[in-house]
Structure formats: structure tokens, C-alpha cells
Amino acid sequence: MLKYLIKRFIGLIPILLIISFIIFFMIELMPGDPLSTLLGDTMPNDPLERARLREEMGLNRPLVTRYGDWLGSLVRGDLGKSSIYGYEDVSSVMTRTIRASFILNITSFLLALLIAIPIGVKSAVKKYSLFDNVFSVVVFLGVSMPSFFFALILIYIFGLNIDFLPIGRMTSILRPESVSRMTYTLDVMRHMILPVTVMTFLNLAPLARYTRNSMLEVLKQDYIRTAKSKGLKDKVVIYRHGFRNALLPLITILTMWIPTLFGGAIILETVFNWPGVGRALLRGINGQDRGLVMACLVFFALLRVSANLLADFLYGVVDPRVRY
Amino acid sequence: MAEIKNEKTDLLKIETKVEGPWIVAWKRFKKNKVSLAGGILFVLIFLSVWIIPFVIDFQLQGDLGYTGVERFGNAMSINIGEHGFDLTNSRQKPSFIDSESEHFLGTDDQGRDILFRVFFGGRMSMNIGFLVAFMTMFLGSTIGILAGYHGGIVDDLLMRFTEIVASLPFLPIMMTLSFIMRWVPQEQTMFVVVIVIGIISWTGLARLVRGQVLSLRELEFMQATEILGLSTTSRLFRHLLPNVLTYIIVSTTLGIGGAILLEAGLSFLGLGVTPPAPSWGNMVQAARTGVILQSFPHMWVPPGLLIILTVVSVNLLGEGLRDALDPKEIR
Secondary structure, eight states, X not given: OHHHHHHHHHHHHHHHHHHHHHHHHHHHHSSSOHHHHHHGGGOOSOHHHHHHHHHHTTTTSOHHHHHHHHHHHHHHTOOOEXXXXXXXXXXXXHHHHHHHHHHHHHHHHHHHHHHHHHHHHHHHHTTTSHHHHHHHHHHHHHXXXXXXXXXXXXXXXXXXXXXXXXXXXXXSOSOGGGSOHHHHHHHHHHHHHHHHHHHHHHHHHHHHHHHHHHHHHHHTSHHHHHHHHTTOOHHIIIIIIIIHXXXXXXXXXXXHHHHHHHHHHHHHHHHTTOOSHHHHHHHHHHTTOHHHHHHHHHHHHHHHHXXXXXXXXXXXXXXXXXXX | OHHHHHHHHHHHHHHHOOOOHHHHHHHHHHHOHHHHHHHHHHHHHHHHHHHHHHHHHHHHHHHHSSOHHHHHOOTTSGGGGTTTBOHHHHHSSOOOOOTXXXXXXXXXXXXXBHHHHHHHHHHHHHHHHHHHHHHHHHHHHHHHHHHHHHOHHHHHHHXXXXXXXXXXXXXXXXXXXXXXXXXSOGGGHHHHHHHHHHTTSOHXXXXXXXXXXXXXXXXXXHHHXXXXXXXXXXXXXXXXXXXXHHHHHXXXXXXXXXXXXXXXXXXXXXXXXXXXXXXXXXXXXXXXXXXXXXXXXXXXXXHHHHHHHHHHHHHHXXXXXXXXXXXXOOO
8 A cells, every 4th residue: 555655656756747847838938028027016127127137037047947946946835926916925825815715615515515425325226216307407407507607696696686695705804803703704604605505506416426326336236135135224225335335436536526626616716706726826817927827726736636646545545445 | 911911021121120330329319308309409509509690680781781791701700799789779878678679688788789699609609619529539539549559658658648638727727828828819719719628628538538449459350450451540440440439429529518618617717718709608707797797687697598508408418329329328
């Protein structure tokens, strides 16, 4: 096991290097002058002065050298300054926005799981029943619906016409330090209702479908028939014998789902003005904030790669049959 | 007596008639009413995005004395966004749904006929869906077949490459790439969207095809092609490809829906099809302005509903095809 993990880690290094180079190269191709993003208002008008600064900052050196430098500072955790966030450190912008995204994502992920698993199990057990058919339609809508459209409809109904829920931002309290922690948390939770509802519904659909398929696969097995013929209660057969085994492939899929979760949140964070990492990426792209975009891309890439690794690892942990 | 005789000959006929796999698949597909309905709906939407703009155009021609196409150039051109521009309406303050107006869905804030733009935008979204699906199909099946057939170092390299592309975060990379390609003239942003989505979404198909080819390669019929001394091209495309075709067809069909959703998402973020050329995504984007979101839902609800309808129908079609084409799936 340990040996396998070490092997996987080593195999990951070239992939991470290539991905980081792709990210670096993409940023290199971004329109706009890197010098002006670095300097902002202090950008001199004199072209000679500019050329001197460019030379000084090493912007004229070959691509590979600059990539090496960037990688070095990335590993040290020095991500530079973000021009659109008022020259704040990129690392502090990232910590803040990732936290905001995380709150949103983890809440809706857990909610979706809590709802999706019983639905998936039930509709697998009662295959082609009314329940299964109704749920299949809902799942179909869920996977075929653009997230932003669903969000806009909810905003239109609950936020604007009934004026019931806040429709954007994380809080309406302008100075969080001036109110008690409790009030602040409650206000954030109120702001979370709409985005979490949308995300839960959209995550629910694929999760419930995976659960159903995985459960159907298990219910075909011989040991389920054995358990049934032993005279065990249906509940015991389904949950003790069936579901536990259906969970194995599910765990892998759930882990792989996490990066999709964060990625999909980009659009919803934009709709709801949620100050998360996805919206930071979009703002960074539109504001040509190279440092911030690079940091966001690295974050999303790392999330994906580590989720894949974690899925492999968990698969081995939960299934004793898997040998590396 | 005569009837019995007929039955007998019919029986004989059935015994001798060999049904090809495509006919069997079609028969199975026909049985699945929901998928059939999805397929028909998809074809209807596809036809209407090509036909309805012309019908509306002829109406406008009656009102304004010219056709949009004559005045504003061909279908790909950016000006087509202004196409359907109602001069009488734009001079007044923007008027919206109005029972007396000839605009069935009203006009938008710039006086453009919404029904026209919805269907014209549909043309854009459909084009992108199909082009992305074809690009994915081409890249995915070529890479998959080459890797699976050649094996060894070719397989290693191609699969490493696939793994790297698959580990890239899709949406963030698409957004950045789309921004990088801003230098592309506005009227060609459609192709930017196609390339940006297509370049990254072929990995699943490539892996699927490779896996299939790996197992097919060992079967007798492939050994026979080798013994017969057929050329590599013939072996790959005449003998191997037809056997993985069903997977490719299903994956491509489902890919159309996925691409339409991605286009809508990118356009909604402002990184897809650039206005004034309409697409379903950038028409919904209008709702990012608070006033339009709150007071003029007729501007953003119709394109949104059409996205759902199209994606649902194409997904139903794809799932029906999967069930029909998979010979292992016995119902």
C-alpha cells in the first residue's frame, strides 16, 4: 500500500510539472502588458524607463528561466500581489476566497449526499416503480439544466418578486467586526440559502444516479440472493449487505466529484456574487490579473490531481479485495 | 386454408432473413418511446432554428421592405445580431411584450425581436454543439484507436498525454483559453468556443475507445486481417473502427448536450460567444443586469427554457441509442 502510494506520488511529479508549465504558458499568452499589472499606478510613462524596469524585473529573460523562477516562488508560497484586489497578497486573497467557496461547496455537497443516497437506493430497490420514474425525470432535468438559469429563476421568484431571501453576496453586514459572531453567522447562513439550494439540486442529480447504478449492480449479485433466501429482512439485506458494497464504487466517484463541485461553482458564485475562488478567477481573467489567475488555476489543478489520488487511495482502503 | 399457407411462407421468410445490427438497433430504439420522443423533439428543434428565422424574416420583409439577410450579410456574420432590428420600435422607448405588436415574444432593450434572436441564437448554440461533438469524436477516437492498436510506447505516450489533459481543471482552463483568444475577430468567436471546449473534452472517449480496441485486437477476426496481409489503414478503419462505432456514436450524441451546456455557461460568464451575435447563453446573460432580471423575464426565460429542452431531448436520444446499440444489454 505505502509502496504503491509512493509510486503514485513519484508518477505524479512529471504530470504536475507539465500542468504547471501549461498554466504558466497560458498566462504568458494572455493579452495585456505584465509590467502594468505588476506596477499598477506606479507605471512610468517614459518608454526607456519602462524598458529598464522590464529588464530589471527579468521580464525579458527566456520563458523557461522565468518558468523556473515562478515555480520556485510557487513552492515557497510567494504568489505575488493581486492588482484587482488593491495589491493585496495573492495568497491572502486565495485563503479568503477558498474559504468562502469551501463553506458553500461542502454544505451543498453534504446536503446532496444526504438526500441523494436514500433516493438512489430506494429507486434501485424499486426499479421501474412510480418513485423510480419520477426521480429519473428529476435527475434528467438536473443534469440537463444550466446551473445559472436555475439560479436566475430562483432569484426571480424568491429574491425579487417575493423579496424573501437575499440574492447576492455573502453578507449584508458592512462591518462584520461591529456585530456579534452569532449575528454574522446567521446573516451568512441566510445568504447561503439560495446558492446552496441550487447547488444541492444540481449535485443531487448525478449523485443519485451513481448511487442507483451502483446499487443495481450490487443487487444482481449472488450474495444478495443468499441473504434473501436466508430469510433476512429486506431492510437488512438492502442496507447491511447491499448498500455497504454499493458504497465502494461510490466513494471513488464522490471523491472525483469534488473538483467538479468547485469548478461548477464558478458560474454560481458569479450569479450570486459570492466572494469565492471561482468569482476571483473570473474577475482576475477580466482584469488581466496574471498573479491571481495563475494562483487560481494552480488551485483548481491541484484540487483535481489530489482528488484523483485520494480516490485511488480510498478505493484501496475500503475494498480489501483491491491489491496494489 | 390460404391464410395458413401465407403464415408458413412468412415463417420461412423470417428464418432466412438476416437482420443487420443496424436494423436490430433501430427496432430496439423504436420500442423505447421516451427516447424516440426525445429524438423527434431534437430534430424539430434543429429544424426550427434553421427555418423559423427565415419565416420571421419574411414577415419583417413585409414590414420593412427588405430582408435581414440582404441587408446584414450572411449567417455567420456578426451583423446578424442586429438582424431583426425593428426600426420603428427602437426609436420609441424600448417597448416589450405587447399584444398588438407583431413581435410574438416582444423585443429586447435594443428593440430587437426576441423570437428571431432566440431561434437565431439557437442556430449558434446548435452549431457549437455539433462542431464540438465532431471535434471530440475525431480527437477521441483517433487517439483511442491509435493508442489501443499500436500499444507499447505509442500507447504509453498517448495515454500519458490523455491523463495530463484529463487532469486539467476544465472550466477554469476553458475560461482562460477563451480570454487568450480574444484577438480572434468578433464574428468568429463561435470557433473560439468550439476549439476551447473541444480541445479538452475528448479524453473520456479516447480512454473508452482505447479500452475497447485493446480487447478487440486480440480477437480472431483481427488476427485474420493480419494473416490476410491487409494494410494498417484498412485494418484500423475497415475492421476495427466499425466495432467501436457504437460507443463513438453514443458518446458523440451525449457530447452535443454537454457542449451546448458548456457554451451557455461560458457565454453567460462573458467568455463565450460575444454579443451582438446571439447565442442562448449570452441571451440569458442579459439577466445579469438587475432590471432585466426583475422586470423583463421575457428576455431571458425563453432562451433558458430552450437550452433545457434541447439538452433534455438530445440526452434522451443519446441514452436511447446507448440502450439500443449495446448488444450486451438485453431487455
